[in-house]
Amino acid sequence: MIDRIVTSGTFSLDGGTWDVDNNVWVVGSDSEVVVIDAAHDAEAIARGIGDRAVRAIVCTHGHNDHINAAADLAARVDAPILLHPADQVLWEMVYGDTPYTPLEDGQVLSVGGADLTVLHTPGHAPGAVCLHVPGLGAVFTGDTLFKGGPGATGRSFSSFETIIDSIRGRLLTLPEDTVVHTGHGDSTTIGAEAPHLQEWLARGH
Incomplete structure (x- = not known):
């Protein structure tokens, strides 16, 4: 079971602030879930969860x-x-x-019959991770990979070369029919994005 909750707020870094809509993903079963990216509105997320037990906020x-x-929701x-x-x-x-609980590359989070494998995919941020769920044919990419290309790397603590390495080595190796659920905007598939790697490299930042 995959639910999407869209919340709105702002993103601030390097002295700038931008209005954004975020995808909050709720993954699991009708009894227990994990929440991926608790953005902006804990009350709205809690309503979307309902009476299901939350095993983790990732x-x-x-x-x-x-x-x-995240803290309010937790x-x-x-x-x-x-x-x-x-x-x-x-x-x-x-x-x-x-404090928070540290995530590790390769760690598996099990919830509601689904196993979410943590893939460390730095580039957009040093600690960026994606969550691959083979049983659901899905990967949750945060801001690492979007429909149309990699996440932004023009701000502090980011690197275009690193995000390309992460996408090429950790994401484009997944099955082509894997659905990519992103941190903002529409979902896509690995197969839809893989052919455009050279375009992204040519485009650079």
Whole structure:
């Protein structure tokens, strides 16, 4: 079971602020779920979860628009917040020294009969991760891969070369029919995006 909740707010970094709509993904069964990227509105996310148990709140990376409702939601549903520790500096911009549970590359999160495998995919942020769920034919990519290309790398703590390496080595190797559920905008598939790698390289940043 995959549910999408769209929330709206702002993303701030390097002195700029932008209005954004975020995809919050709820994955699991009718009894238990994980939440991927608790963005902007904990109340709206909690409504979407309903009475299902939340096993974890997983952050695909530490940008404020992907984590700014995590602490509020965690308190509401009594669930741990999981983040890759390479995004510590981004986490601290929002939460200071508030603790979280570290994510590791290759870690498997099991919920509602689904296994979510953590893929460390740095580039958009140092601790960016994707979550591959073979049983659902899906991968949740945060801001690493979108419909139409890689996530932005023009701001602090990002790298175009690194995100391309992550996409080429960790995502484009997945089955072509894998559905890519992104952090913003529409979903796509690995097969739809893979042929455009050379275009992205030519386009650069």
